[in-house]
Amino acid sequence: MNTLLDWRPAADTQGDRLALQNFECTTPKPSYGEPHPRPWEWDVQADIRQRLLKDTARHAQRDQRLLIADDDDGLAAVVAHAQMKECPSEINVPPGVPIRLLVVIAVANRHRRNGGAFADHALVECLYDILDREQGSDHIVVVTKIDFRNLPSMALAQRNGLELEVPGDENDPLGWWYLNLYR
Numbered sequence: 001m002n003t004l005l006d007w008r009p010a011a012d013t014q015g016d017r018l019a020l021q022n023f024e025c026t027t028p029k030p031s032y033g034e035p036h037p038r039p040w041e042w043d044v045q046a047d048i049r050q051r052l053l054k055d056t057a058r059h060a061q062r063d064q065r066l067l068i069a070d071d072d073d074g075l076a077a078v079v080a081h082a083q084m085k086e087c088p089s090e091i092n093v094p095p096g097v098p099i100r101l102l103v104v105i106a107v108a109n110r111h112r113r114n115g116g117a118f119a120d121h122a123l124v125e126c127l128y129d130i131l132d133r134e135q136g137s138d139h140i141v142v143v144t145k146i147d148f149r150n151l152p153s154m155a156l157a158q159r160n161g162l163e164l165e166v167p168g169d170e171n172d173p174l175g176w177w178y179l180n181l182y183r
Helices: 014-021 039-050 052-058 117-133 151-159
Strands: 007-009 065-071 074-084 099-107 139-147 163-166 174-182
Touching: 014 039, 014 052, 014 065, 014 074, 039 052, 039 099, 052 065, 052 074, 065 117, 074 117, 099 117, 117 139, 117 151, 117 174, 139 151
Parallel strands: 099 139
Antiparallel strands: 007 065, 065 074, 074 099, 139 174, 163 174
């Protein structure tokens, strides 16, 4: 598995639009009317395919960044992050410390279920990009929301030092995770 990919900002070009629209990071949906076995993955894939490029352009004032990486077989990974003004009060952010929302990390199906090394690489690339975007800060708080049923994403977060602060549950499945990122 090659994790030495060239990452770049996605552009509003026909090639990037088509790659994002065809990106597969979960199993196909079952027969008509049947639910997807991992609906949180299906939702993420739908957002990447339908909205993420437009959302990135619309949220330029929040410095939303959409980065993509290709391999020999096409689009291999997608990450996005953006500035946030505030996060849940349970996450202690000192005054003046910037907050970045990790919007999405997704890897193509062909790179999944290999122990997480490819996803780890994607997260690290995203964190480096966050450091590049917040040049004037020695401390950045990175936050993200993960569905409590999404065991691979929670394992990814834990392996890379993120901490669960507000757990998700049946009523509100998205839990808040955070990382204090220092230079």
